[in-house]
Amino acid sequence: MKTTSKLYRTEQRYAYLFIAAPVIGFLIFAMVPLIYSIYGAFTNWDGLGSMDFIGLENFINVFKDEYFYKSMFNTIYMMLGIPIGIVLALLLALALNRGIPGTNTFRVLYYIPVISSIAAISILWQWAYNGDYGLVNQFLAIFGVEGPNWLQNTSTVKPALIIMAVWKGLGYTMLLYLAALQSVPKSFYEAAKLDGANAFKSFWHITLPMVKPVTFFIIVTNIIGGAQIFTEINVMTPTGGPEYSSASVVFYIWQKAFGNFQLGYASAMALVLGLFIFIITLIQFKINEKNSFELD
Amino acid sequence: MEVAVANKKSVKAEPMSEKKKNRITDAVVFIFLSFGAIFMVAPLLWMFSTSIKTREDVFALPPVWIPDTISFAKYSEIWSMGPLLSGISNSLIVAVSVTVIGTFTSSLAAFAFSKLHFNGKNKIFMMLFASVMIPYPVLMIPQFIMFSSVGWVDTLLPLIIPGFFGNIFMIFFLRQFLTSIPNSIIEAAKIDGCSYFQIFYKIIFPLIKPAVAAQLILWFMGIWNDYLGPILYLNSPEKQTLQLVIANFNASYAIQSDYPLIMAASVVALLPMLIVFIVFQKQIIESIAISGVKG
Numbered sequence: 001m002k003t004t005s006k007l008y009r010t011e012q013r014y015a016y017l018f019i020a021a022p023v024i025g026f027l028i029f030a031m032v033p034l035i036y037s038i039y040g041a042f043t044n045w046d047g048l049g050s051m052d053f054i055g056l057e058n059f060i061n062v063f064k065d066e067y068f069y070k071s072m073f074n075t076i077y078m079m080l081g082i083p084i085g086i087v088l089a090l091l092l093a094l095a096l097n098r099g100i101p102g103t104n105t106f107r108v109l110y111y112i113p114v115i116s117s118i119a120a121i122s123i124l125w126q127w128a129y130n131g132d133y134g135l136v137n138q139f140l141a142i143f144g145v146e147g148p149n150w151l152q153n154t155s156t157v158k159p160a161l162i163i164m165a166v167w168k169g170l171g172y173t174m175l176l177y178l179a180a181l182q183s184v185p186k187s188f189y190e191a192a193k194l195d196g197a198n199a200f201k202s203f204w205h206i207t208l209p210m211v212k213p214v215t216f217f218i219i220v221t222n223i224i225g226g227a228q229i230f231t232e233i234n235v236m237t238p239t240g241g242p243e244y245s246s247a248s249v250v251f252y253i254w255q256k257a258f259g260n261f262q263l264g265y266a267s268a269m270a271l272v273l274g275l276f277i278f279i280i281t282l283i284q285f286k287i288n289e290k291n292s293f294e295l296d
Numbered sequence: 297m298e299v300a301v302a303n304k305k306s307v308k309a310e311p312m313s314e315k316k317k318n319r320i321t322d323a324v325v326f327i328f329l330s331f332g333a334i335f336m337v338a339p340l341l342w343m344f345s346t347s348i349k350t351r352e353d354v355f356a357l358p359p360v361w362i363p364d365t366i367s368f369a370k371y372s373e374i375w376s377m378g379p380l381l382s383g384i385s386n387s388l389i390v391a392v393s394v395t396v397i398g399t400f401t402s403s404l405a406a407f408a409f410s411k412l413h414f415n416g417k418n419k420i421f422m423m424l425f426a427s428v429m430i431p432y433p434v435l436m437i438p439q440f441i442m443f444s445s446v447g448w449v450d451t452l453l454p455l456i457i458p459g460f461f462g463n464i465f466m467i468f469f470l471r472q473f474l475t476s477i478p479n480s481i482i483e484a485a486k487i488d489g490c491s492y493f494q495i496f497y498k499i500i501f502p503l504i505k506p507a508v509a510a511q512l513i514l515w516f517m518g519i520w521n522d523y524l525g526p527i528l529y530l531n532s533p534e535k536q537t538l539q540l541v542i543a544n545f546n547a548s549y550a551i552q553s554d555y556p557l558i559m560a561a562s563v564v565a566l567l568p569m570l571i572v573f574i575v576f577q578k579q580i581i582e583s584i585a586i587s588g589v590k591g
Binding site: 116119228231 | 321322325326328329332333335336337338339340342343346354355357358359401402404405407408409412413414415417420423424427429430431432433434435436437438439440441442458460461462464467492493496517520521523524527528539540542543545546547550555558559562563565566569570572573574577580581584585586
């Protein structure tokens with residue numbers, strides 16, 4: 001008995017040693033900054049000297065700040081690309097799941113934008129959206145459509161960013177769907193066919209429910225990622241776009257914190273954003289729980 | 297009797313027509329996928345095409361995809377027009393050091409979390425995993441102040457050091473992967489007198505190597521393509537990573553509309569990961585597909 005416990009204690013000691021790095025990293029680079037950030041949000045922190053407690057003032061100002069609302073609106077607006085991307089990716093995955101020749105090549109081609117650096121992609125699309133010589137307008141000109149100066153126009157800058165985001169993320173979502181589709185047992189479709197179900201019915205009653213966990217995963221991760229959109233905006237519209245119409249929340253936080261040194265105020269905004277993401281994610285989990293089913 | 301015959305007939309006749317129908321659908325799908333693929337690749341081809349154009353061809357209407365005079369001059373010019381070379385070496389320093397050391401600490405932790413017994417195992421793991429729910433914008437301001445108080449701003453250290461402590465996604469993934477390895481192997485090794493560290497590097501690590509490699513590549517790509525971290529910390533041009541360098545190319549040469557130069561620099565920033573992807577596409581695609589299904 002005694003030797004067992006000694007063995008166990010040795011094992012435990014090694015185990016703690018092996019997980020020490022991530023645990024210490026978690027404390028230093030996540031816990032301490034998180035607490036620091038929460039405290040900072042209640043102060044007039046400017047990074048130089050003063051860090052006096054000012055209560056809820058920052059939060060009150062955040063909710064009075066029209067630029068905050070504007071950047072929040074822009075961020076949510078740009079998430080419209082998520083459902084578009086999901087539908088397109090599912091269609092592509094269904095097409096690729098037929099096992100036609102060239103499947104692997106298509107998979108690689110569709111995936112290239114995903115692995116490409118977002119900075120390089122943003123530079124490329126900024127040039128593609130050029131009003132006079134850009135690829136997009138030259139393509140539209142084939143159909144006799146005169147395209148706008150996409151990034152200089154308040155009504156087109158967000159759709160332009162959405163199109164680019166869908167293009168960049170499509171391959172990733174498609175790949176997740178493809179993996180999910182391949183794990184659906186063939187016998188399900190065969191059984192449905194015997195029961196007289198047509199292609200649409202078996203898609204609606206078998207495919208969609210079977211890929212639902214992946215859809216859920218995609219929606220959750222896309223919303224978390226979409227809420228933090230920054231690089232595209234920083235590269236393509238360095239000033240936040242015409243009349244600030246493409247500035248995202250993170251872009252605004254970044255400007256306030258590292259441009260104006262309003263660290264307390266920026267921390268308060270970051271916390272509001274964090275809370276927003278947390279609540280949205282929680283709601284999604286609740287909805288998912290309600291609608292989920294178990295397979296025998 | 298008659299019914300059975302009729303059934304037999306229809307069963308015989310059906311595969312023929314269905315096969316034909318399937319073949320037509322396949323052809324339509326193939327065309328649809330090809331058009332899609334053109335849309336996916338065209339912007340990248342255009343980027344390359346712009347980079348080998350002369351200035352007149354850039355502004356030609358209608359556009360030319362293959363310019364009359366193909367010029368690779370911009371690919372030699374870019375090295376002197378900005379700190380591109382130091383950008384590449386800075387990106388390499390960050391990505392290599394983080395992935396090598398971070399992979400070691402992550403896989404060691406994954407081994408402990410899946411195969412060793414200790415108090416609070418699941419609680420500690422859940423605590424670590426909860427950190428992925430904290431969005432980076434919440435942490436970036438205090439992290440910046442912390443690093444600036446030790447004088448690390450405008451060095452690569454804030455981008456490197458946190459990575460040394462491991463990556464929770466990698467730990468999560470490898471822990472999942474390790475569940476497929478029987479515990480009896482470890483028990484046997486213990487009886488043979490292996491130390492815990494020996495069990496890790498002699499038995500566990502070789503077994504999980506393929507999974508580790510795929511995760512390492514994905515992490516490497518993520519660091520190589522990172523933009524927000526570098527833009528916060530790196531100010532002086534010679535300290536910047538490649539992504540910042542090309543963004544600055546874009547900002548400074550777009551005014552002179554030197555698009556071939558900008559596009560050449562962007563191609564250089566993009567090419568390494570493209571090559572890595574093409575070489576390791578099978579492992580990368582598999583590993584992403586698995587992480588999605590498991591996640």
